[in-house]
Amino acid sequence: MxxxxxxxxxxxxxxxxxxxxxxxxxxxxxxxxxxxxxDIERHFLDEAFWISALFIGFVLSAFISLFIGTEYEDxxxxxxxxxxxxxSEIYFANVAVCIIAGxxxxxxxxxxxxxxxxxxxxxxxxxxxxxLEGICVFAxxxxxxxxxxxxxxxGSNRAATAVVCILLSIxxxxxxxxxxxxxxxxEYYYIPDASLGIGEIxxxxxxxxxxxxxxxxxxxxxxxEIIFNVIxxxxxxxxxxxxxxxxxxxxxxxxxxxxxxxxSGCGMLIFHKKDLR
Amino acid sequence: xxxxxxxxxxxxxYKHFQALNDLTMHIPKGAIYGFVGKNGAGKxxxxxxxxxxxxxxxxxxxxxxxxxxxxxxxxARRRMGAVVETPAVYxxxxxxxxxxxxxxxxxxxxxxxLEDILxxxxxxxxxxxKIKHFSLGxxxxxxxxxxxxxxxxxxxxxxxxxxxxxxxxxxxRELILKLNRERQITVLISxxxxxxxxxxxxxxxxxxxxxxxxxxxAEELAxxxxxxxxVEVSDTKILAHVLDNMKIDYKILSDKTAxxxxxxxxxxxxxxLAKENCExxxxxxxxxxxxxxxxNLVGGGKRE
Numbered sequence: 419m420x421x422x423x424x425x426x427x428x429x430x431x432x433x434x435x436x437x438x439x440x441x442x443x444x445x446x447x448x449x450x451x452x453x454x455x456x457d458i459e460r461h462f463l464d465e466a467f468w469i470s471a472l473f474i475g476f477v478l479s480a481f482i483s484l485f486i487g488t489e490y491e492d493x494x495x496x497x498x499x500x501x502x503x504x505x506s507e508i509y510f511a512n513v514a515v516c517i518i519a520g521x522x523x524x525x526x527x528x529x530x531x532x533x534x535x536x537x538x539x540x541x542x543x544x545x546x547x548x549x550l551e552g553i554c555v556f557a558x559x560x561x562x563x564x565x566x567x568x569x570x571x572x573g574s575n576r577a578a579t580a581v582v583c584i585l586l587s588i589x590x591x592x593x594x595x596x597x598x599x600x601x602x603x604x605e606y607y608y609i610p611d612a613s614l615g616i617g618e619i620x621x622x623x624x625x626x627x628x629x630x631x632x633x634x635x636x637x638x639x640x641x642x643e644i645i646f647n648v649i650x651x652x653x654x655x656x657x658x659x660x661x662x663x664x665x666x667x668x669x670x671x672x673x674x675x676x677x678x679x680x681x682s683g684c685g686m687l688i689f690h691k692k693d694l695r
Numbered sequence: 696x697x698x699x700x701x702x703x704x705x706x707x708x709y710k711h712f713q714a715l716n717d718l719t720m721h722i723p724k725g726a727i728y729g730f731v732g733k734n735g736a737g738k739x740x741x742x743x744x745x746x747x748x749x750x751x752x753x754x755x756x757x758x759x760x761x762x763x764x765x766x767x768x769x770x771a772r773r774r775m776g777a778v779v780e781t782p783a784v785y786x787x788x789x790x791x792x793x794x795x796x797x798x799x800x801x802x803x804x805x806x807x808x809l810e811d812i813l814x815x816x817x818x819x820x821x822x823x824x825k826i827k828h829f830s831l832g833x834x835x836x837x838x839x840x841x842x843x844x845x846x847x848x849x850x851x852x853x854x855x856x857x858x859x860x861x862x863x864x865x866x867x868r869e870l871i872l873k874l875n876r877e878r879q880i881t882v883l884i885s886x887x888x889x890x891x892x893x894x895x896x897x898x899x900x901x902x903x904x905x906x907x908x909x910x911x912x913a914e915e916l917a918x919x920x921x922x923x924x925x926v927e928v929s930d931t932k933i934l935a936h937v938l939d940n941m942k943i944d945y946k947i948l949s950d951k952t953a954x955x956x957x958x959x960x961x962x963x964x965x966x967x968l969a970k971e972n973c974e975x976x977x978x979x980x981x982x983x984x985x986x987x988x989x990x991n992l993v994g995g996g997k998r999e
Contacts, residue, residue, distance in 0.1 A: 421802035428796070494783045496777075496783045497783045497841060499748055501773065501797070503769070693748070
């Protein structure tokens with residue numbers, strides 16, 4: 419597999435889409451830190467530090483579908499089979515290079531965030547938590563890579579695969595937003611006294627708090643929180659600081675590893691039986 | 696005889712379409728095996744299977760003594776290079792980068808011989824030109840160049856002269872002959888251009904409806920396609936007697952028909968036969984090409 423991985427990395431290095439994705443995330447990291455650093459309020463470096471988590475899914479969907487799709491479009495996957503590599507080696511070498519590509523992109527964003535963020539916002543207040551979040555971001559990036567690799571390795575048409583992957587990235591982020599909206603519901607609505615005239619002060623005597631029927635609690639809330647931590651879209655929102663739900667880093671890490679194992683395992687089994695043209 | 700590849704009752708079914716049906720073939724070591732069949736006969740399917748791109752649904756094949764069911768088939772496949780249908784090249788890379796990718800795929804320690812391979816296929820001066828700007832002929836040659844990386848012992852070429860101009864066809868033919876003679880590379884080549892194939896193939900396999908209907912050596916084919924005169928006479932016994940006296944090679948086909956394998960003086964033959972009370976009813980010169988041999992073999996579309 420090392421031979422294929424080396425070949426893939428050489429190809430990655432010369433791939434324009436990879437560098438476009440790398441540049442995009444690096445610029446996003448820089449822009450994010452500048453916009454936070456220029457704010458009137460005092461902000462710290464920890465705040466929304468891992469912005470790459472929000473964009474990595476989308477960027478990888480485009481990059482991986484085209485990078486892997488080229489293998490089918492140009493027929494070069496045939497050279498690997500004919501060269502005497504097993505299907506498993508080909509699959510895992512592709513997953514590995516896509517994970518590496520994602521990590522490089524995240525690294526670009528991280529370096530830009532540090533270089534611009536430290537002079538503008540100072541250093542981290544809670545470095546261990548930010549570090550833990552960083553590990554989760556890199557694991558999430560690997561999970562996204564494994565998911566899009568699964569789709570790309572099983573499809574044979576580069577354009578169709580690209581469309582499916584990009585739509586999937588939107589769906590994943592959307593699913594995270596949907597779960598996040600349910601979790602962020604207020605428990606009570608405040609209904610002010612309707613008889614109050616203009617300029618009258620609401621003393622709260624005739625106003626009331628009504629319980630929000632959409633508010634999640636008990637087991638249902640726990641299930642939603644777990645789902646939010648498990649689905650990549652939910653992790654993207656949490657780790658990029660877009661929401662502030664019950665972050666469970668252990669669940670996030672395990673979920674990312676689960677996505678990698680499940681998609682790669684299933685993908686390899688299906689790819690093993692796939693008729694190549 | 697040593698065989699590089701043998702297939703035994705190989706079958707491949709795509710949903711309701713039987714692409715290969717009980718296909719048995721033998722490719723001897725050192726041969727240039729011409730694989731002949733019409734569109735949809737199953738040539739590319741067989742090539743895909745032996746390249747490991749697809750799995751057979753029945754039967755088996757043996758490559759360098761390793762059966763396709765054995766794990767070692769992967770190692771045996773390292774001894775082969777192939778161009779299946781269209782050349783497998785990265786269109787956004789240069790010819791040199793494409794070859795380097797194949798060097799990496801094979802795990803070769805250096806790019807030794809890269810320039811030689813490019814020179815061999817006539818692509819040494821392509822520089823930084825991307826493959827997407829290459830002509831079809833250049834792509835075909837690059838496909839062969841990639842197949843040659845790692846010095847394979849067995850080269851599989853699926854319609855390598857498709858889309859090439861006459862000059863390109865001659866160059867590919869000379870290249871194949873050179874590889875076969877100088878490097879002892881066994882070649883399996885499928886082609887529609889049968890007369891072109893007949894210029895260098897040493898063995899032939901004719902495929903129809905996913906089944907090999909005939910395997911024949913070039914010598915046997917030459918014998919079968921020998922230039923001859925087909926005659927219809929009133930009595931072939933008399934004809935045989937006369938031709939024996941004239942020391943002419945012939946073959947009696949029936950009571951009234953025979954093939955004569957020599958240039959005969961028709962007037963002399965007619966007068967000698969007339970003396971023996973034998974009439975010539977018809978006489979025509981026959982010159983079978985590989986094409987006509989193939990058409991006769993597959994029955995113009997309907998095989999017995």
